[in-house]
Amino acid sequence: MTSPLAERIQAGFMVESLADTDDAYRRALRETLIVSGDTEFVSAAVLWTALDRAPSLNSQMSLLAVIQDELGHAHIAYRLLADLGEDVEALVYGRAARQFKNPYAFDFALRSWSELAAVNGLFDRAGYTLLGDIHRHTSFGPWKRALAKVAKEENFHIRHGETWIARLAADPATRPEMQATVDWMFPAALEFFGLPDSLKHRQLQLEYRIKGHGNDALRQQWLATAVPFLTSCGLRVPAHHDAARGEWVLDFPFPCAFDADVRRYDFTRPVEWTAVLERWKARGPDCGWFVDVLTRGRGLFGVARG
């Protein structure tokens, strides 16, 4: 049963203010913006953990530029939430770390520069796929306009990641580590897109065109650029294009068991999505201190807001 607003939106209506919305629209938009804001916010802490792995002054500066961008993107999502009436102070500073809605893969500190390269080349590509879809299709005008900046900058992050992945994969000395990184971060990136469409009950985000495509289509879009790139670097990737089906196919059971201690997906142990949801809910090893690092300075010097 679609609402009158959903029908207008399907016919091309753009939402510009709260007065245009109904309760269900606001709930769907709020949820999507919180996931976006939290993901960008926490990613800044994740990236920070690679600063002491940067192989040169230039690469350190590039990484700092990426961190600055991610905080700027979080700012955009949280600003939009504030304009929707959300108490953003409480949202950012009042929640426990485990309540942040970032993807599971951003609950891990980076151990190497190759992991930083994969964050930029694979995870930011997932972010770009998800936000690019919103940029092109969303019915919420203020977000559509704000995402012009985000798309430009995430594109730079992906190029940064690709440059380093290609470089580390080309050198025999660093290639095994780059391959081992891709082995766990490739499936982890696929999890960014969430449950398959077949397991989703009602897709308010699509009815209200908060975003344009479902999880399955967006996962395919990601595969369509990630797999050819990684393969061109000579890296092994557990996925291929099936010309007869006209889609990208994974060469391993998805989802499958993951050992967070050694960061390894076990392709011999398929699991149900309920097990994945439990793993996500239990959170990864570095979830707590990431949020602490980002929020502990609140209120210093009497500056509580702005």
Added chain:
Amino acid sequence: MDDACYEVLGRSRRGEPLRHVGTLRAPSDALARAYARWLYDEERWLDLAVVRRVHLLGVDGAGEA
């Protein structure tokens, strides 16, 4: 209305309109300028300006919703 909220306007090239690029909150005009420069650095703006949201006055009912 939130009187610490600013709208950010930018012009990329000569001949182009000044367009809305985003919003921010700041406790003073000076900090609003500084935040705008750092937050909206995706382009080398020809012009970049901030204006307090409360100073945007709706005309003929527009913007009063």
